[in-house]
Amino acid sequence: MSEPVYRFIGEATRGGIVAVCDHASNFVPEGIELGVPPGTLDKHVAYDIGAAGVCERLARRHNIAAMLGEVSRLVVDLHREEEADGLVPTTSDGILVPGNIGADRDKRLEEYHRPYHSAMERWLDEVQPGLILSIHSFTPELESKPGQERPWEIGLLYNEDERAALHAIRLFGELGVTVGDNEPYSGRELNATMNRHAEAHGRPYCAIEIRNNLITQERGQARWAAIIADVAGRVKLALETA
Numbered sequence: 001m002s003e004p005v006y007r008f009i010g011e012a013t014r015g016g017i018v019a020v021c022d023h024a025s026n027f028v029p030e031g032i033e034l035g036v037p038p039g040t041l042d043k044h045v046a047y048d049i050g051a052a053g054v055c056e057r058l059a060r061r062h063n064i065a066a067m068l069g070e071v072s073r074l075v076v077d078l079h080r081e082e083e084a085d086g087l088v089p090t091t092s093d094g095i096l097v098p099g100n101i102g103a104d105r106d107k108r109l110e111e112y113h114r115p116y117h118s119a120m121e122r123w124l125d126e127v128q129p130g131l132i133l134s135i136h137s138f139t140p141e142l143e144s145k146p147g148q149e150r151p152w153e154i155g156l157l158y159n160e161d162e163r164a165a166l167h168a169i170r171l172f173g174e175l176g177v178t179v180g181d182n183e184p185y186s187g188r189e190l191n192a193t194m195n196r197h198a199e200a201h202g203r204p205y206c207a208i209e210i211r212n213n214l215i216t217q218e219r220g221q222a223r224w225a226a227i228i229a230d231v232a233g234r235v236k237l238a239l240e241t242a
Contacts, residue, residue: 003030003070005070005071005111006070006116007070008065009055009060009065009068010059010064010065010066011065012123012129013065015128015130016065017130017131017133017233018065018129018131019055019064019065019066019067020068021051021067021135022069022077022079022134022136023048023051023077023078024048024055024068025052026042027072028041028071028074029075029112033099034097034099035098036096037095044138045073045074045095046072046073046074047073048135049137050215050221051136051137053221054225055068057221057222058133058228061226064229071112073089074100075108076112076113077089078117078193079136079192081196082113087105088103117197130204130239130240131164131204131205131236132198132203132205133205133208133232134193134198134205134206134207135210136210138184138210138212140211140213150184152180152183152209153177153214154177154179154180154209154210155180155182155184156169156172156180156182157182157186157190157194157207158188158207159191161198163204163242164204164235164239165207167234169181172227180209184209191207206232
């Protein structure tokens with residue numbers, strides 16, 4: 001296995017703000033045949049559309065270094081616990097992934113999932129960030145539930161540690177953003193990366209979901225990166241002065 005599992009953008013400042021993006025890429029390594037219909041890798045089921053672009057701009061324009069996952073979640077979902085059913089998905093939002101039926105789960109863990117999380121652990125231990133941003137995107141509606149609109153522009157997800165999220169919800173709201181509190185789904189049900197690398201270590205974090213039709217183009221990515229960087233800076237200040 002020679003393909004990169006992750007990449008870093010920018011130089012992290014110790015005690016500063018960093019970003020992680022589990023679903024940055026729709027890349028499928030050589031030798032893995034998913035058997036999905038044409039065009040599937042361009043859909044949200046394969047990666048978080050626009051999220052990598054937001055992280056690129058956070059790093060290059062706002063001094064928020066980022067770590068990006070470089071393997072499609074249809075190969076292995078980096079934002080799942082090792083024992084989770086959806087780690088190597090056989091279906092996703094109603095789309096069958098026949099190549100994953102009977103796939104070697106342990107091999108996918110060893111080649112992709114564990115190297116990614118081991119590298120993240122080393123990085124965060126070294127940087128000791130004051131705030132972690134976990135950047136994801138979501139669809140305006142699910143393919144399996146057409147017509148059921150998701151009105152939020154941004155959602156803040158959290159499990160047990162709500163410190164940073166509640167500040168962010170308030171601050172995004174003050175900017176006129178339609179913001180979801182544990183929407184479009186709950187961090188109490190799906191928060192694997194932040195549970196492991198933030199909550200388990202007492203590190204404050206904002207798990208941010210951006211509606212992907214807002215960030216499909218570079219202009220939108222730049223706009224939302226600027227908004228997120230502004231809010232993140234004020235969240236960090238609020239945490240430090242609490």
